[in-house]
Amino acid sequence: MIMIKPNKYVCLFIAISFIFIFPSYSKANKENWNNILKEASGQTVYFHAWGGAKNINSYINWAAETVKKTYNITVKHVKVSDTSNVVSRILSEKNAKKNNNGAVDLVWINGENFSSMKKNNLLLNENWIIQLPNSKFLDFKNNPSLLNDFGVSTGGMEMPWGVSQLNFYYDSKYIKAPPKSALKLKKYILTNKGRFTFPQPPDFVGTSFLKQILIELIADKNVLKLKYDQSHHEKMLKPLFDWLDEVTPHLWRNGKNYPSNYLALTELVADREIDIGMAFNIAHASNAISEGKLSNTVKSYIHKGGTLANVHFLSIPYNSSNITSAKVFINFLISPEAQIKKQNKNFWGDPSVLSSRKLTPEWKEKFLNLPRGSATLSNEELDLKLEEPHPSWVKVIEDKWIKKYGSNN
Amino acid sequence: MEVNLCRQFTKALLILLALVIIIPIFFGFLGFFLPSFGYFPAIGRYDFDLSYFNSSFDLPGISKSFKLSVFTGLFSTILALFFSQVILLKLFQTNIYNYIRLIIAPLLALPHITMAVGLIFLFSPSGLIFRLISPWLTGFDRPPNLFIIPDEYGIFLILGLLLKETPFFLLLSMSALEQLPARKVFNVGRTLQHSSFSNWFLLIFPLIYKKIRLVIFIVIAFAASVIDMSLLLAPSTPSTLAIRIFQIFQTSEVNSIFIASNLALVQFCIIIALILLWIFLEKIIKQNFFYIFLIKILTRKKSLFVDSLFIIAMVLFLLSMMGVASSFLWSISENWHFPNFFPSSFSLNNILIFLYQHQSTVLTSVCISILVSFLSIILILIWVELTETINFKILYFEWVLFVPLFIPQISFLIGLQSFLVTLNFQSFLLALIVVELLYVLPYCFIILAPALREIKKEFIKVGSSLGKNRFERLVFIKIPLVSSSLLTSFGIGMIVSLSLYAPVYFIGAGRINTLTVEAVNLALSGSRQDLGLATVFQVIIPILILLIIAYLNKKLTKWRF
The missing domain is CATH 3.40.190.10 (Periplasmic binding protein-like II)
Incomplete structure (x- = not known):
């Protein structure tokens, strides 16, 4: 009944x-x-x-x-x-x-x-x-x-x-092949010390970046659709935090300081303090180019397995x-x-x-007939979209990140 | 009998006036004190225990936050005090002394946030200084990966505070100095074979110190709990205590209000502890053995030491000016990438767009500041009149006016906001004006009240003999006599109001936006052009105010004679 x-x-x-x-x-x-x-x-x-x-x-x-x-x-x-x-x-x-x-x-x-x-x-x-x-x-x-x-x-x-989708951008004048997966990105960070960073979680884009890496590294993606349950799911976060353990010391400012949001990344890319920026707005890089903030050689990309949308x-x-x-x-x-x-x-x-x-x-x-920006990806290129994990994962990832990297320096 | 009644009435009025200030302070304090123990009846919580202290102290990295706040608060105050004295000592017997006020006026008028922005424009790895020496000297064709601005220990936060507090101490010391027979003391010292340095620090400084002691405490309280500057200059992993409170207060969990309130209480205690520590240090320095020790070190001629300190102070002064200048450059720049020292193109477009989008913000900021400053002046006039009428020796009572400056802003505002929400208070503007009044009134009071009280009794007597009543005497005799102080007080009131960040953020609840709040937002989102613009307005408006006041002052003086 x-x-x-x-x-x-x-x-x-x-x-x-x-x-x-x-x-x-x-x-x-x-x-x-x-x-x-x-x-x-x-x-x-x-x-x-x-x-x-x-x-x-x-x-x-x-x-x-x-x-x-x-x-x-x-x-x-x-x-x-x-x-x-x-x-x-x-x-x-x-x-x-x-x-x-x-x-x-x-x-x-x-x-x-x-x-x-x-x-x-x-x-x-x-x-x-x-x-x-x-x-x-x-x-x-x-x-x-x-x-x-x-x-x-x-x-x-x-x-x-x-509609938004996580996307990355870089200056094609200096970088020929941007790293299009979590593993390649790790290699990139380790070889280019201090040239990558993300907005400080709990910023929305910063946390989304962590989720993106988690989705790429987790063994069973279906788990992410469930409500987070500490007894079963805590170990699933390990690949993400192993990845972070390796890259954090090699991030911008040695991982001891982070930009406050994704817009701050634009200025850092423009001055070449960092190599890769990220945003949820697919036209962000194009907008920044037309505002004169980024050079017109900047291009966007997403990871090979798709990105959060x-x-x-x-x-x-x-x-x-x-x-x-x-x-x-x-x-x-x-x-x-x-x-x-x-x-x-x-x-x-x-x-x-x-x-x-x-x-x-x-x-x-x-x-x-709407024109598309020079650095905006086409619908076909943006085709691979990853589903957002259940919202209950967000707080867990954020808290753990803050505890490990956001408060110990 | 009637006179007595009148006296009683005035007394009651005076107490009522004091209540205008005491009541918000009281509720602001209760508003964070009670919830920090878990007591918040409005949302059905009646616990009263110490568990939230555990939650607070369990926060990751909280001890680092404590250390940062204490370190930056204490050192910026000590250094600012020290530098202000060195500058004064160097310039005391020169012609420049007469111009110091003029030179530091714009520095005093700048909001804290503007100074922070200037430092960022100069010192960040992609800032002007690195551009100046790159790539020809450093070999950098891109900004180096350095952990500066913000830095790990809050050094730049100290520097930022130092740049703002030194002129403030300088101004106050000069006012104190003018009431002292400084030249005489100085010459006595000289006959005793003191160097000018020891002469100053052993003979004159103690006299100045007595007069500015209260303000030093206010500066410690402010520096150890500053929010806007910390947002830009303090490290973020973790940040200072004030920022931690700020962040926790904003998270959307039911318990966050209790933890934030608890930390607010902890911060309040830390500030009391800092002031006690300061008093303890005073005691040590007063000891004989320490004094003798000091004399031994200082009496040797060490002009090199003083000179180098003075040069450092001058460099700091230049830095703050350069920072502001670079904001101007950023505001009209386009395509200004590292390592170019100058923008590759300029455009006024940004200014026009900014003005169009922010005209209401600029207008609101200015209107609120005028209103608040005006109210402050009226309240002070009434206050001084009333205290005079009953000849009431309540000068001790006047410290009440300064209490808002001792309570950390964030603690007080969290408390007050809890109350406003509970009371279902609708008028954000009215609440904001009352709260701003608490912060503006003390500064206006310091300038206006002494001037009013120094008016010679003879003038008043002439007035009364001409049959003028109290009100007429105030309007036609007193106010014209103190017009210059009144205008200055009004201007400073406006400037203080314009530079407030936390009160607008908390009490304005996003519905009321001012330039300072906008500037912090822009700084965090990193658009340097817009930030430069917001900064330009924050510089121009106070300077305009100062100029208008100087002009009016001149006008009024002419008219009187």
């Missing part, structure tokens, strides 16, 4: 989702949406989003100006240095029973932060993504990564915003002060108009989440 109950809900959920996603069934929805638009007009949305990159900030600024003009919604970008601060803020509000009028109306999120918000019931607990008219451009049916965040089901509580999302906290206007803003951000600008290398270069099959022919054409 007990087993059947949740299944019933799942069936119901799927059935309802299909009804809503199906484009012809939209009249009632449309009216509903018009009411939402009316209600949202004049509201202010505090959008908490990582604010470290200039091009992303300008993109958000553009989006804010556009929704101000079209919907009379004011969007204030609260520039966050680490999204876990946002989670801790909402958590402390919940603890203090501040259940409405929270400081955060909308948050840019994925992975561990999402799973921690979901676990602590900090998200708007309804399947709201299908209410948004522009969700019709997303292919939830054929692309499960849009409904799963690091293997955790989103439950319709976060809207896909963009994930979707990043937009989500609404349970105590958001302006839920309706947050939804309207999200709806705008997943419109073809906003997504094409986001994918444009001159603005952000972050790939669209829309499905080309669901777009009108005109939009399809426009997306196809």
